[in-house]
Structure formats: structure tokens, C-alpha cells
Amino acid sequence: xxxxxxxxxxxxxxxxxxxxxxxxxxxxxxxxxxxxxxxxxxxxxxxxxxxxxxxxxxxxxxxxxxxxxxxxxxxxxxxxxxxxxxxxxxxxxxxxxxxxxxxxxxxxxxxxxxxxxxxxxxxxxxxxxxxxxxxxxxxxxxxxxxxxxxxxxxxxxxxxxxxxxxxxxxxxxxxxxxxxxxxxxxxxxxxxxxxxxxxxxxxxxxxxxxxxxxxxxxxxxxxxxxxxxxxxxxxxxxxxxxxxxxxxxxxxxxxxxxxxxxxxxxxxxxxxxxxxxxxxxxxxxxxxxxxxxxxxxxxxxxxxxxxxxxxxxxxxxxxxxxxxxxxxxxxxxxxxxxxxxxxxxxxxxxxxxxxxxxxxxxxxxxxxxxxxxxxxxxxxxxxxxxxxxxxxxxxxxxxxxxxxxxxxxxxxxxx
Numbered sequence: 001x002x003x004x005x006x007x008x009x010x011x012x013x014x015x016x017x018x019x020x021x022x023x024x025x026x027x028x029x030x031x032x033x034x035x036x037x038x039x040x041x042x043x044x045x046x047x048x049x050x051x052x053x054x055x056x057x058x059x060x061x062x063x064x065x066x067x068x069x070x071x072x073x074x075x076x077x078x079x080x081x082x083x084x085x086x087x088x089x090x091x092x093x094x095x096x097x098x099x100x101x102x103x104x105x106x107x108x109x110x111x112x113x114x115x116x117x118x119x120x121x122x123x124x125x126x127x128x129x130x131x132x133x134x135x136x137x138x139x140x141x142x143x144x145x146x147x148x149x150x151x152x153x154x155x156x157x158x159x160x161x162x163x164x165x166x167x168x169x170x171x172x173x174x175x176x177x178x179x180x181x182x183x184x185x186x187x188x189x190x191x192x193x194x195x196x197x198x199x200x201x202x203x204x205x206x207x208x209x210x211x212x213x214x215x216x217x218x219x220x221x222x223x224x225x226x227x228x229x230x231x232x233x234x235x236x237x238x239x240x241x242x243x244x245x246x247x248x249x250x251x252x253x254x255x256x257x258x259x260x261x262x263x264x265x266x267x268x269x270x271x272x273x274x275x276x277x278x279x280x281x282x283x284x285x286x287x288x289x290x291x292x293x294x295x296x297x298x299x300x301x302x303x304x305x306x307x308x309x310x311x312x313x314x315x316x317x318x319x320x321x322x323x324x325x326x327x328x329x330x331x332x333x334x335x336x337x338x339x340x341x342x343x344x345x346x347x348x349x350x351x352x353x354x355x356x357x358x359x360x361x362x363x364x365x366x367x368x369x370x371x372x373x374x375x376x377x378x379x380x381x382x383x384x385x386x387x388x389x390x391x392x393x394x395x396x397x398x399x400x401x402x403x404x405x406x407x408x409x410x411x412x413x414x415x
Contacts (some may be wrong), residue, residue, distance in 0.1 A: 030156040301340050
């Protein structure tokens, strides 16, 4: 039987919630994402130290990233379904406990193999952060507020990436790299304690889990799901490239020391944080003219995706300052686009299925990240970073076109 899904927004129910409650929920998602990216950035910031200490080549480093992306990819589809079944409170708590423990294990690194295993375990846990955050926003915020809420939530990634270079460089220089892994891991357990003590699910959440969760077979017959997933294959690897390779680029291309990396590597992530808020602001401004949330989000994504093309010119610039400016424009564009992309599944699907949709789509992002991380290592070692910047300046346009042509209503087969 062919049916059409109409998302059950229940904005009226959300309107009855106390404003303080929804902003507290968003605050938890924001800080979880800050910690998530601190955990993730420990390796990229310390890559110049660890690659030299353990004699790790660029290709071996790309394989370590691949191990993280493999686990992240496989677990995204699983974590989304688990979150829709268990609910935000238990699901979010389990995922942050796992990845924080995995981060602490990194202190036991003895070489390429152990580092790859610990990154794999980290990826298993970190896969749950975005499905959980997107679900939280869909539960607490009405459609017209989701781009802004998504921007605030996702800005945690940028803040984590901003804080990571100076904080981790300071810890490494003063207490050693093993201490850095342990210190960041403990932050996750501090968040977990506050979450279990203070967070309360909205009253409608339990009902939503029972009535709005869709069968897996129904989701897999949705054209929206597959096209949305494919768009993330080409959009998310752009962020992974800047997250995992930017500090190493500064060392290789411009001869930066660890101290200099700590002083400057935060800049593109600062502009990314601004981009998250700009994504919500541009959506709000355009909504007055377009009238529909779905169309407005797509226009905003096209605008911000065009800004990511600035990366194409990085290789042609000889000064480190100019390169950082161009990269900063690209990260600003990425975050502005993502602030709107995060809200799209909630426009089409009921809230009880949002984590599953985002988790499945993030599997596509993971596969793209795995493929493009190996491609990056090959391009950098065989050619230069210039070729990699060309690649990551162009593929966002393909992703944006896929989002532009997404159906605004999902049709699925339900048996």
C-alpha cells in the first residue's frame, strides 16, 4: 500500500512547555557536542606529536581516521534506532558514557594498531551524538525555531574545535599527551552526572516513541531517505577534512610548531561557530519572503554551500594568513548550511522517527568520510594539500544540489 507521511509536529504541545525547559534541553545538547568535538580533536591537535613519536606515516594516519569513521558509520544506523526506542535520556546517557571511556583509553596508546583500536571504540560511541541532538530538538522545538536551535546545538562542534587547539596544546606541553586524553574523557562523565540528575523528558516523549516510530522497512522505501543520505556522503567529509587534517596542514605547508598550531588552529572553527548562528538568522530572514520552512532551508543551504568554494583557492595562496582566512570562510559556509540541514528531517517525518532518519543518513556521511579520508591521505602524500583543498571546495555543490531536489513530503511503502 502506498501512503504519504505527514509529520506530526505537535507545535501546540511544544508551545505549552516552559521556555526554560526547552533551552535547558538545548544546553545539554550543546555541551555534549562541545565535549564530543574535544574528544575528536585530541588526535588531530596532537597528530604532529604522535605521528613523530610513533613514526606514523600520512597514509597510516589516514587509516587510523578510517578506523574511527568505520565505527562511526556502522553505529550511526544502529544508534538512531536505539535512541528512538529507548528515548533521549537513556540513549544519550549511554552514548556519552561509551565515548568518554574510549577517550580515556587513548592514554594507553603504544603505536599505530592500539591507536586505531581506540579510535574505533571512540567512533562507536560518538555516533550517537547527532541522532540524539536532532531528536532532542524535534521533541522540544516547533518547526519555525528548529534552524536556530539546530545552529546552537551544532555550534558545540565549533566551540569544541575552537577550545581544543589551545587547551590541548597547553596540557600536552605542561603535563604530556596521555594526560590530555584522560582530562577530556573525564569531562564526558561530568556531563553524564548532570544529565541523569537534572534532565526530564517532555511529557509527550513516551507517547511519541510508541505512536510515531516507523518500521525500518517503511523508512527504507523512502526516496527522501536515500537522497538525503547521499547528500551527506558529499557534505560531511568536508568537515572531517578540516577537523582531522587542518593542524597537520599548518605543520606541513607552513612549518607551524605545536605552540603555533595551538595559537591559530581555532580560527576556522570560530567562524564555523558564527556560521551556525548565521544559518538560523538567514533562515529566519528568508522565511518572511518564501513563506515555507522547507523551501527556505533549501535556499539557505545553497547560499552557504557556495561559500565553501573558497577552499579551492587555498593552494594558490602562499601566506598562512590568507590560507586561514579562506579556510575560515569555508567552515563558516559549512556550519551555516548544516544548521538548516539538521532541521530538514523534522520537516518531513514525525518526531518519533527523526533519530532513525538522521542516524541512517549519517551512515552515508560516515561512508563518505571513510572514502574521502583515504583519498586525502593519498592526495597529500602523492601530490599536496592543494589537491585536497580543490576536492573539498567543489563537492559541497553536489551535496547542495541533492538537497535542493529533495521531496518536501516523504512517500513510503507500508506493508
